[in-house]
Amino acid sequence: MNTKRDHLAECLMIDTMGLRVENVPHVALPKAFGQISDDPEVTYKSGWAKGNLRSESGKHLSLRVRTVRKSNELLIEGSNSMQYLDHNIVSSGDAVMTAFSMIDAVRRQYPLKLGSAFRPREFMQGRDIEVTRLDLPAMLRVDPGLRNGAVLNALAFAGLRAGVVTTVFPNESLYLDQHSQLESLKAYDKAIEMQQSRRDLRLPKTENADALMELAQSTLRFEGVYRLKRLRRLFGDVPVTPSMLAPETLAKIFLRLLNKYNLHGSLRRLLSAEELLKIRMPYRLTVALWQMDADLTSIFGGDERLLRSHHRVIKKDYNGINILAPSPATIDQHIELGEMLRVENFVPVPAAIRRDPTLFYHRDMQKEFRISCLQNNVRGPSAIYIDPYSLDNTCLVGFGENDDD
Numbered sequence: 331m332n333t334k335r336d337h338l339a340e341c342l343m344i345d346t347m348g349l350r351v352e353n354v355p356h357v358a359l360p361k362a363f364g365q366i367s368d369d370p371e372v373t374y375k376s377g378w379a380k381g382n383l384r385s386e387s388g389k390h391l392s393l394r395v396r397t398v399r400k401s402n403e404l405l406i407e408g409s410n411s412m413q414y415l416d417h418n419i420v421s422s423g424d425a426v427m428t429a430f431s432m433i434d435a436v437r438r439q440y441p442l443k444l445g446s447a448f449r450p451r452e453f454m455q456g457r458d459i460e461v462t463r464l465d466l467p468a469m470l471r472v473d474p475g476l477r478n479g480a481v482l483n484a485l486a487f488a489g490l491r492a493g494v495v496t497t498v499f500p501n502e503s504l505y506l507d508q509h510s511q512l513e514s515l516k517a518y519d520k521a522i523e524m525q526q527s528r529r530d531l532r533l534p535k536t537e538n539a540d541a542l543m544e545l546a547q548s549t550l551r552f553e554g555v556y557r558l559k560r561l562r563r564l565f566g567d568v569p570v571t572p573s574m575l576a577p578e579t580l581a582k583i584f585l586r587l588l589n590k591y592n593l594h595g596s597l598r599r600l601l602s603a604e605e606l607l608k609i610r611m612p613y614r615l616t617v618a619l620w621q622m623d624a625d626l627t628s629i630f631g632g633d634e635r636l637l638r639s640h641h642r643v644i645k646k647d648y649n650g651i652n653i654l655a656p657s658p659a660t661i662d663q664h665i666e667l668g669e670m671l672r673v674e675n676f677v678p679v680p681a682a683i684r685r686d687p688t689l690f691y692h693r694d695m696q697k698e699f700r701i702s703c704l705q706n707n708v709r710g711p712s713a714i715y716i717d718p719y720s721l722d723n724t725c726l727v728g729f730g731e732n733d734d735d
Contacts, residue, residue, distance in 0.1 A: 334673045339577035341468045341676040342584055343421040344428050345409050348463030354404040357397045357440055383439055385413050395436055406432050414691045417531055419546050420679045422692050425575035426456035426718050447706050454699045456573030456718040464556040466584050468676045469549035474602045478519045478550055485517055506591055512560040515587055521547040538686045554587045564726055576719035582726060588671060609648055616640045620653040
């Protein structure tokens with residue numbers, strides 16, 4: 331048992347997912363295209379179509395859908411949580427459920443000719459689908475004494491020092507290897523992203539919704555982005571199905587990405603407002619001015635005796651704070667980024683939010699499988715639902731048992 335990996339598996343979510351489903355002909359999407367030719371067969375085989383799926387509420391275009399006539403492929407990409415709930419602050423980390431739900435959303439808006447009544451049950455068990463993209467977010471708890479923006483800026487600086495191709499929007503977000511065709515890592519302040527988004531984000535007015543917004547404001551969102559080439563290489567150059575992406579497998583590949591960048595650096599830590607309020611007046615004001623790098627000698631009117639009196643009381647009563655030492659605004663208190671990025675600092679979606687169907691999307695695949703079997707009069711061994719993650723024994727390439735220790 332690996333407690334570190336188990337904890338991260340509980341914290342990881344799936345946001346954007348890309349899927350390829352073969353043998354789905356004649357999907358009638360809104361926009362059709364084709365190569366111009368005198369040969370009707372060339373025109374037919376080069377045809378493709380695309381469309382955007384509206385979310386369940388009709389507010390957003392949440393999934394991109396494309397078909398290729400020559401290969402009869404159905405390609406889907408987008409956010410399942412955005413499709414069903416109009417937000418992606420939190421989402422499930424269940425790859426099988428997410429993939430099936432995305433295909434089901436397409437089926438309800440564009441009829442799919444799957445060729446067999448058995449295929450939906452294959453989808454329910456994470457088979458007969460290839461994953462072509464995977465975005466894995468996790469929320470990192472930030473020390474109350476640190477600003478989210480300061481952490482992001484320090485991470486960006488660490489990335490630049492490490493020679494990683496880094497794109498940074500100060501205080502808001504950073505991208506490491508953003509344009510890589512294999513994988514990349516991004517970190518951003520989800521609360522700021524929501525404020526700047528053009529999307530109309532309206533959560534229900536409930537206690538759980540307030541807790542969800544507080545969670546977004548008190549954490550940073552780290553997101554691993556895995557593209558088709560990397561996904562295939564991770565599994566020995568075979569098509570990756572949702573059944574191969576068990577939560578513990580997702581935790582392994584996310585840890586590998588964090589370790590790959592190995593970011594190190596330090597941050598300035600100021601006292602938080604809450605910590606300042608614990609200091610009684612008039613010493614609170616003195617500490618506040620000191621950590622802003624104010625000239626205390628001038629503020630005390632040159633009264634060295636009074637300044638030293640404040641110094642003695644503050645140092646004795648408040649954890650050794652030394653107002654005669656350089657201000658934390660001018661020096662780096664050694665807070666290692668590596669310590670901040672420890673697995674223990676990632677937080678799972680709280681249970682109360684997971685239980686709230688207006689905030690967290692989930693569906694019981696075993697129940698849906700049973701219903702499908704009853705509707706199609708399927709009996710015997712074929713009607714038994716087996717945990718899809720227990721069936722797939724495909725191993726990650728280049729990973730040992732202790733790679734995430």
